[in-house]
Amino acid sequence: MSDDQAGHAGTDQQEFRRASNYITDRITTDGSGPWQVEPGRYRLVVARACPWANRAIIVRRLLGLEDAISMATCGPTHDERSWTFDLEPDRRDPVLGYERLQEAYLARFPDYDKGITVPALVDVPSGSVATNDFAQMTLDFATEWAAHHRDGAPDLYPEPLRDEMDSVMERIYTDVNNGVYRCGFARSQEAYERAYERLFGTLDWLSDRLSTRRFLMGGSITEADVRLFTTLVRFDAVYHGHFKCNRHKLTEMPVLWAYARDLFQLPGFGDTVDFTESKQHFYVVHAHINPTRIVPRGPDLTGWLTAHGREALGGSPFGDGTAPGPLAPREALPAGHGV
Known part of the structure; x- marks a missing residue:
């Protein structure tokens, strides 16, 4: 978009x-x-x-x-x-x-x-x-x-869970996926603070939800996890500073940080995330927020590969399926753009 x-x-x-x-x-x-x-x-x-x-x-x-x-x-x-x-x-x-x-x-x-x-x-x-x-x-x-689908593809939208999933994904979209933009593009202090409170209120709710289950809908990944992940993975690199979403960094929210690392280390998640291009986009295109268009060097990304301990909650990330194979060479990230 x-x-x-x-x-x-x-x-x-x-x-x-x-x-x-x-x-x-x-x-x-x-x-x-x-x-x-x-x-x-x-x-x-x-x-x-x-x-x-x-x-x-x-x-x-x-x-x-x-x-x-x-x-x-x-x-x-x-x-x-x-x-x-x-x-x-x-x-x-x-x-x-x-x-x-x-x-x-x-x-x-x-x-x-x-x-x-x-x-x-x-x-x-x-x-x-x-x-x-x-x-x-x-x-x-x-x-x-x-x-x-490939053999062993996970069921990302399980029919028995769809009503609950749709509700969870709607809140994630409104308060988190779009919520960071509502903070960053607010035109008044009051509008910013309303968006800020909703964002971190929902992150607290998600943290509570994920404290007892490995993934949002239970023991396996679904579309809901994909939707939350793409915001969390950009949180410290972009949204915390650029959009003033700065109550805490992701790395300061223990449950969400461990959950995000769990996903990042699965094939199909972290190997698709281009931190370099993400920062270039937000800090260059949004010149009304960052008129110098200077792109920050940080943050340190090595933490994304550290142990997360989420296996203790049980479950199997791909359910009855299997992980995807290696990325096609033509779709691999440019050197130095990932972790």
């Missing part, structure tokens, strides 16, 4: 309100909508810097959808027009042929005037964006694309 484009369109005088006018088309197995599940047809466009896109990267990898859905990676920064494929040698995506993600949006909607956001699924034959509904996208990866 581009936070300047997708967020400020909905900002009032004081409180940040994220725009929600996404392209809500779904890619389904039965073809009930305009787009049908078809391996090789769609290209997932992401930016490693973006926490919302990081969700899609993680879920795609956990489920083993790499061969079914190819992936294009944008650079960490963008201008007012859109994300660009500036990491490619010729600055064009080699499959779509585009320089900018904006081109896929305009191919479908010539007068498109909303945010050009990642993640987006692009229909390769037409070059047109199919959907950028980040919340539904990963749930559909888990359900609509099930026939193309």
Whole structure:
């Protein structure tokens, strides 16, 4: 997601309100909508810097959808027009042929005037964006694309848990995923403090929940853990300072810090997190918050690989399934960008 484009369109005088006018088309197995599940047809466009896109990267990898859905990676920064494929040698995506993600949006909607956001699924034959509904996208990866999952893929959206999961994920989205932005983009002291209290109140609630269970829904990872992880993993590197979410660092919240390390050390989580590009995105693109555009050197990342002790709570991270295999070389992080 581009936070300047997708967020400020909905900002009032004081409180940040994220725009929600996404392209809500779904890619389904039965073809009930305009787009049908078809391996090789769609290209997932992401930016490693973006926490919302990081969700899609993680879920795609956990489920083993790499061969079914190819992936294009944008650079960490963008201008007012859109994300660009500036990491490619010729600055064009080699499959779509585009320089900018904006081109896929305009191919479908010539007068498109909303945010050009990642993640987006692009229909390769037409070059047109199919959907950028980040919340539904990963749930559909888990359900609509099930026939193309790898052997041993975990069940990230277990049917018996969905009602409770949906409630937990809604609170995580409102107060944590979006809550850090509501702190950082607040336009008044009062709005900032309201967002701050809700953020840390919910982090306290999550800490209590996780004190007796290894993962949010029990002994195995689900979509809920993916959604919380992508905010926690950026907390000290970005949100604590840049967005003034500074009651405590993640490393000062014992339960959440151990939980985040547990996830980080699982294949599919930490190996998708680009700390360098995440910092470049937030500290460069948000010039209204950081006008010098200086990117901080810290924090020290070595703690992410230390023992977490969460095994004592029991459970099996992948349930009855197995961990994903090694990353494809073309999707590995650049040297020095991870831990």
